Amino acid sequence: MLAFQQCVYYITKLLYPILPALLDCNPFGETAESARVRAEGGLQVPGEIRHLTDVLTETWEMLRDCQLHPEISSQLIGYLFYFINASLFNSLMERGSEPGFYQWAGGVRMRANLDLLLDWAHAAGLGELASEHTHTLASAINVLATPRKNLLQTSWVSLRSDYPALSPAQLNHLLSLYSPASPCRHTWTPSGPDAAAAHQTADILESFDTHHPLVLPDEGYQFLLGGQVTDAPLREQLDKLKEFMDAVSDSRSDEVTATEEQDVRAFGFLHTGL
Known part of the structure; x- marks a missing residue:
């Protein structure tokens, strides 16, 4: 248990300073600041995203080289994606007050960067695990990446149905700071039981304490x-x-x-x- 906790601690320390790039870097164009590698789909893989996947690759290879039990390895990688989800989601929520941060163009860039990360996970055989633990982040980004015309025509009830991973407070936070603001604000007005819950600011950020505890396998040890x-x-x-x-x-x-x-x-x- 202590070894597991220490591994998670030091790996997340490596991840923490490089995660914000997923919200900022542009996978659709060349820049002089970062080296880029072209992905199979034709997207440019920003150097910042490559740095993130390199950490995950080294971690995955280390676990296999040490012949750690597959179930323990899976749980460790799952916790890393849980950390990535909570850390980036909270950063996304906190940066909503930046002028123009919540808009379609930014959402499309974030979605492309997240897809590059998930592509790495799928190639490593960890796609389902990664998708499961980044569902909340993906939902928030998908709201922002929705074409503005379509988003403006979608009611609060429909958005709640389309994005159940987001709490009323989280969805309301995204919509209330969306840029440019909707001319028909009533379309996104929380209704019914969501009216009060949507204004509970304590429910906006994700907790780092909701991950299930480590489960030790019963068999299959090396x-x-x-x-x-x-x-x-x-x-x-x-x-x-x-x-x-x-x-x-x-x-x-x-x-x-x-x-x-x-x-x-x-x-x-x-x-x-x-």
């Missing part, structure tokens, strides 16, 4: 505790570990023995004094 170790380098390391643990155990036994002798002497002294 290393069997009851089996014979046949790998020579591993056996050598285990022997060294055993020697170290024996030394620590002997040292503690000596300390306990010395303490017991002192206690016996003290006990005898007290009784003699009596």
